[in-house]
Amino acid sequence: MSRESLGKNSKIMGGRERKEVNSTAKHFVDFTEAEEDLVFRMHRLVGNRWELIAGRIPGRTAEEVEMFWAKRHQDQ
Template sequence: MDSSSGSQGKNSKTSDGCETKEVNNTAQNFVHFTEEEEDLVFRMHRLVGNRWELIAGRIPGRTAKEVEMFWAVKHQNT
């Protein structure tokens, strides 16, 4: 999994001249999934589509919002 996916954004300067990086809301809220969780999300999505609550119900400790956010980040470039 590419760890740079959460660091997309643009650089800006603060009032004291320090450079900061602004990230878009999707990347900022990205939750990292294990390889097993990713595999399950992809397989479940093939079966049930965008039914995030149903998919999240199969992954202990994950919410529908986390699963949907994961899916959105993984597919933003496709």
């Protein structure tokens, strides 16, 4: 994938394109199954400490983790 084909707020990490997210973004950020598992296990241990959880997932921000959590629990 060339730099020119990426969007303005995109970057390539781990061979896949990942969009940067801000706190007002409405779209959902895809997490791998391993990342989802880690978020759920960490949340059980530390609660809503998104910075701490994100620190255990390379390339993820606290905002992405919190948005993932909110989206997952909005559907339930």
